Amino acid sequence: MAELKGINLAMQTPFEPNGAIDYGLFEELIEKYVSAGVHGLVLGAGTGQHPYLTESECNRLYELGAKRIAGRCNVVCQTSALNMDEVIRRSQQAESVGADALMILPPYLEGPSDEDGIFNFYKEIDAAVGVDIVGYNIPQATGIAVSPRLFDRLSGLKNFNYIKDSAGDFTVHQEYLQTRGRVLNGCDTTTLYALMAGARGVIWGAANYMPREAVELYNLVVAKDFERALALWQRMLPSLLFIWRAPYTPSVLRAAQLRGFGTGNVRKPLAKLSAEQDTALRAALTPLFEIAS
Incomplete structure (x- = not known):
């Protein structure tokens, strides 16, 4: 079982202005993030615009990423897809190039939403791979909520050992913590409190810029x-509140660009922030620049 404790950075995919992936910059960013001390990098995360990457692009990112990381931190690859065979194919490919774990959404977009259907979906994947599976609870995007009861049931599978919880419902998050599974927080604005409550670690988009x-x-x-943690948290919080309510990925990528990480470019259909949003983001980031100065 992989130990995914700590900061698993949900890594951006750097794009050129025309939407092409800048693979050279991708490797440079890996070096920066590894040097910053992160415990893991999640490649092809939502913040990395996984829905808008092709399978071949993901495969190349994962192979390059695992090779560049070279065991210095954990490698988690998102292998979500709508087609069952594609999920398994992507998962086995990621495992073959060195992924320590696979992050996989439930069968969203008119897939089975009942607990037996979701369980059977993950059970089939579980039987086809030999590394950890990180389930992904983000009902605001998928329309599917993984209940604590279902998570506990899934945790009985051989490889389903984690869940990333991005829902933002701290009551459910604490119910997850009462199960036999391992919990990774994915809601930016509850990070400190999730860690204090016992989450094993985080998969964190905002870590791209801090x-x-x-x-x-x-x-x-x-x-x-906890006193110093809360003081640091208060400097993080303005930007976290902003990105959670604004267009998320464009905000994170722009914040990362402003702090020296990446280009800030997004791939269509996403769009950059408006001038008004950009001004508000800069203001929200001010406390972090004060830390650095």
């Missing part, structure tokens, strides 16, 4: 230095 601060926050919680 990797060192994210690692520091985790280390402070582990050390039970």
Whole structure:
């Protein structure tokens, strides 16, 4: 079983202005994030615009990424797809190039939404791979909520050992923590409190623009230095509140660009922030620049 504790950075995919992937910059960003001390990199995450990447692009990103990371931190690859055979094919390919774990959405877009149907979906994948599966609870995007009861049932499978919880319902999050499974927080605005409550770690999009601060926050919680953790959190929070309510991925990528990580470009159909949104984001980031100065 992979140990996915700590900061698993949901890594951006850097794009050129025309929407092509900048693979050279992708490798440069890996170096920056590994140097910042992150415990894992999630390649092809939602923040990496997985829905708008082709299967071949994902395969290349995962192969390049695993090779560049070279065991210095965990490699998690998202292998979600609508077609069952494609999920398994993507998953086996990611495993073959060195993925430590696979992040997989439930069967969204008119797939089975009953608990038996979701369980059987993951059960088939579980039997086809030999690395950890990270289920993904993000009902605001998929329309499917993984109940704590279902998560506990899924945790009885051989490889289904984690769930990424991005729903933002802290009550459900704590119910997950009462099961036998391992929980990774995915809601930016509850990160500190999820870690304090016992989440094993996080899969964190906002870490793209504040990797060192994210690692520091985790280390402070582990050390039970909650006063300093809360002080750091207060400097993080304005930008986290902004990105959670604004267009998420364009906000994270723009924030990352402003702090020296990436191009800020998105791939269609996503669009960059408006001038008004950009001004508000800059204001929300001000406390983080004060930390760095």
